[in-house]
Amino acid sequence: MTSPEPSSSSHFIRNIIAEDIQSCKYDRPIMTRFPPEPNGYLHMGHAKSICLNFGIAAEFGGVCNLRFDDTNPGKEDIEYVTSIQEDVRWLGFDWGDRLHYASDYFERLYDFALQLIRLGKAYVCSLNADQIREYRGALTRPGQDSPYRNRSVEENLDLFARMRAGEFPDGAHVLRAKIDMASPNMVMRDPTIYRIRHASHHRTGDTWCIYPMYDFTHCLSDAIEGITHSICTLEFENNRPLYDWVLNTLAVACHPQQIEFARLNLTYTVLSKRKLIELVNKRCVSGWDDPRMPTISGIRRRGYPPAAIRNFCERIGVAKKDSTVDMALLEHCVREYLNERAPRVMAVLHPIRVIIDNFPENQVELLEAPYHPDNPDMGSRNLPFSRVLYIEADDFMEDPPKKFYRLAPGREVRLRYAYFIRCESVVKDPATGNIVELHCTYDSETRGGGAPDGRKVKATLHWVSASHAANATIRMYDHLFTRPDPDGDKNGADFTSFINPSSLETLTDCRIEPDLAAASPASHYQFERLGYFFTDPVDSVTGAPVFNRTVTLKDEWTKIRNQK
RNA sequence: UGGGGCGUCGUCAAGCGGUAAGACACAGGAUUUUGGUUCCUGGAUUCGGAGGUUCGAAUCCUCCCGCCCCAGCCA
Numbered sequence: 001m002t003s004p005e006p007s008s009s010s011h012f013i014r015n016i017i018a019e020d021i022q023s024c025k026y027d028r029p030i031m032t033r034f035p036p037e038p039n040g041y042l043h044m045g046h047a048k049s050i051c052l053n054f055g056i057a058a059e060f061g062g063v064c065n066l067r068f069d070d071t072n073p074g075k076e077d078i079e080y081v082t083s084i085q086e087d088v089r090w091l092g093f094d095w096g097d098r099l100h101y102a103s104d105y106f107e108r109l110y111d112f113a114l115q116l117i118r119l120g121k122a123y124v125c126s127l128n129a130d131q132i133r134e135y136r137g138a139l140t141r142p143g144q145d146s147p148y149r150n151r152s153v154e155e156n157l158d159l160f161a162r163m164r165a166g167e168f169p170d171g172a173h174v175l176r177a178k179i180d181m182a183s184p185n186m187v188m189r190d191p192t193i194y195r196i197r198h199a200s201h202h203r204t205g206d207t208w209c210i211y212p213m214y215d216f217t218h219c220l221s222d223a224i225e226g227i228t229h230s231i232c233t234l235e236f237e238n239n240r241p242l243y244d245w246v247l248n249t250l251a252v253a254c255h256p257q258q259i260e261f262a263r264l265n266l267t268y269t270v271l272s273k274r275k276l277i278e279l280v281n282k283r284c285v286s287g288w289d290d291p292r293m294p295t296i297s298g299i300r301r302r303g304y305p306p307a308a309i310r311n312f313c314e315r316i317g318v319a320k321k322d323s324t325v326d327m328a329l330l331e332h333c334v335r336e337y338l339n340e341r342a343p344r345v346m347a348v349l350h351p352i353r354v355i356i357d358n359f360p361e362n363q364v365e366l367l368e369a370p371y372h373p374d375n376p377d378m379g380s381r382n383l384p385f386s387r388v389l390y391i392e393a394d395d396f397m398e399d400p401p402k403k404f405y406r407l408a409p410g411r412e413v414r415l416r417y418a419y420f421i422r423c424e425s426v427v428k429d430p431a432t433g434n435i436v437e438l439h440c441t442y443d444s445e446t447r448g449g450g451a452p453d454g455r456k457v458k459a460t461l462h463w464v465s466a467s468h469a470a471n472a473t474i475r476m477y478d479h480l481f482t483r484p485d486p487d488g489d490k491n492g493a494d495f496t497s498f499i500n501p502s503s504l505e506t507l508t509d510c511r512i513e514p515d516l517a518a519a520s521p522a523s524h525y526q527f528e529r530l531g532y533f534f535t536d537p538v539d540s541v542t543g544a545p546v547f548n549r550t551v552t553l554k555d556e557w558t559k560i561r562n563q564k
Numbered sequence: 565u566g567g568g569g570c571g572u573c574g575u576c577a578a579g580c581g582g583u584a585a586g587a588c589a590c591a592g593g594a595u596u597u598u599g600g601u602u603c604c605u606g607g608a609u610u611c612g613g614a615g616g617u618u619c620g621a622a623u624c625c626u627c628c629c630g631c632c633c634c635a636g637c638c639a
Binding site: 009010011035036037039069071072074075125128129132133136137138139140141142143170171173174176183184185186187189192194195196197211213214215217218234235236237238239240241260262267273315316317319320321322323324325326328329331332333335339340344373374403405406414415416417418448449450457458459460461462526528529530553554555556557558559560 | 565566567568569570571574575576577578579585586587588589596597598599600601602631632633634635636637638639
């Protein structure tokens, strides 16, 4: 299933790049990069960045690199580098042979650090972490120079070499850029650029015991790769002067332009690695790929198509204003995509037995039902119709309110692609008072669902033949949180206290039309009148299908019922 | 109280001195064998506020207000 990409609208980053191309600022194609740290799974916020970086490069005839910003061995893991590649690929993007790791540049980065020292622009500082913080001053108070700030180049060179050689324990020294301890920008107060970490790195093993910091690594990695536009999120705006300082001081040939945009926030969920990892660790969800998670692996398992995600990312735009996008827009994009291509089938979630009294016992009729009402090319299947059926419990009311126009005693409705039926009587369990079954009669003249006499009926119900239906497990997913802003509580309540207790309801006694028992994993369906469902790629097996509700259909009736 | 950003419909978001696009959401209505889809229609006299410049301001100037980011040897 491929979908035409939406036409793009203008946003400031697109404008900047268009102007740069217009003015021939570069003598080569533009190059962007998506630079995740492999310390967690990718989520919708990353999807925005991925679509932006890969999308805009492709749009202007350039390329986008995938680069792992793996400079902190303590937090990173190979599991994440694997999942990240899978997720980016699934979203539909290709980095070709441009898969990079900041760790591949460690040797060059070390040389750059040496250069900085020789330039007198970096020094080994032997203050401990607490002391460095004290010396840094505060927002409204300038910092003080480190007593080690004026070590000689020779001493710095010697110390730094010994740091690399492993002569010192963690924390004994750091390498700092010598900039300005009185800068109003905290980032510029002699930032640490190397620290000692006797830790095994997932790629370089024990080769290194000193690791470069983000501010030093990122700009140089960009420069090494020849990035033209280094797009990142707003919180790095304060770091841009440092980005530029490093590249200018080292006089590297390539000096990419850093551009910041606002990160994505979505209602009814959280989008921060820290919070997502907390949900996983506290077992609030089944894992990173729980279909309720806003992770790429979660929405993939939920059944959100990659093209719908791309469309969403285009529609939300790119700007510098902090914003929270309505989850309804994401859901709209998913429905819009699936509406066109998901085959329609019938499934009864909460079955209630219906006996067609005037339908011959043991008789089975095959009724043709198209897979898509607006697209005959999708074909059709034959549905068995017999004397005993199941319909949705919600579709019958013994004492219906005025706006309810489904089945009720004495009322006639249509069974989709089958017959008109009329409810003649209701059988209840004398002990509990619960409805056991409905007795109905059908009109044989209405075969296929049309009435030759032009008689109208107000509702069309989905149904399934009791003896032919298969069983299925269906997972009804809803928003993970009950509040649109789970982490914006005024009283400071933890976001986990707003987890929606009904975010997952597992139905194990659902009846589905016969062919659906053999549904292959990872396929999309629309269960008529209910929503879009996706065969779970992990748990669904032929003969015992498991469906995940991807998203509901828009539902006028629920709206009416809820407002009364 | 320092520095850096940002404030246009309920939510995103165009607009860049010539008289407020679009999308989602919402509300009506039409068509409909999914209360689905599709299709019309409705909505910011106004752009955080107040002044000013101008024939003309969301767009320029001034002041004010609000929100976000920065004091990791995280990214």
